[in-house]
Amino acid sequence: MRMDNWVLLGKRLLENRPQKQVEIGPNQVKVKISHVLLSNYDAFCYTGFKPIRYPKTIGRFAIGIVVETGEACYGLEKGARVYLNAVLPCGKCFACKSGNRYECENVQLAGDDFDGFLRDFVVCDYSNVSVIPESVDDMHALCIEHVALAENIYDNLNLSAGGRVGIIGGGFLGSVLAQVAMYHKLVPIVIDNYPQNIERLNRSGVFYAYPADDSLTANINNATSGECCDAVIYTTCCKLPSSVPASVVARRKDMVFAGFSMINVNLDMSFLFEKNLKVYAVTDGFGYIETAINMLVHEAIDLSNFEKNVLTEYDLAALLSARADAAAHASEMTVLKLIL
């Protein structure tokens, strides 16, 4: 019988280990994992570029089917399709202990602080899974945290309708950010140097998509009537220089570093000084999962323009290596299907 539980023991050191069967508690569910979306985050955990606490099962973005429920699991039934929350409150800090778990000072990440989801089953507290509505298909459900990350950003930016958001990097996350911006009646302006990304953005209704070349300033001026962007989001795997976001945003605005993982970028401070920018990072969708699911029900995200590779047989090490090498422009969805 096929078995999956891919544990990282060290840099580029994966082992498929049998999982121990465990009794479930009254507040726990057992979930059979059905699909895992491979990501740059997983790839960088694998290569060691992102240091993690070994040993850990890999896999941040996953969905599955509830196969067992404890007697105190309200509103969850056997057979329910669920999203596995990849970011959890620590339960120990002051905020957690005062009942403000969304203010947690020390959130825990799947694949780093606790085991990720590339395994046959997960036993966890029932509050750590979210039921996926029937109208949201598996591919969209795998993007729940990407949409939640976007919501986390736009909620903080609090721009009014018609506001212009520069998005640096038009890969998978950049595309989701652009679509969520349009859902909120904002105007995304995406900068990317891969022609195939620009074409895909145009096909999915993003009108302003430009390369970072000599005509960038002129293009931004045309798109914003000379006023520049009201905020700019730099996707942390895009490899474009940090002078690009600073050059498209107006004075005293927000510059957000967004992503689940990052490629080292040298921050050019002179631009921040020139424009008095407010700079911060958003690296998860913690607290926005239910909002994201609701948006997917309302068809906020169109994935039809993305290439999808759904694999039932795979060489995991090779996939993760390739993903790490292509991290700056990878925009296809590579999904491992565990229930055959």
Ligand SMILES: [Zn+2]
């Ligand atoms: Zn906490």
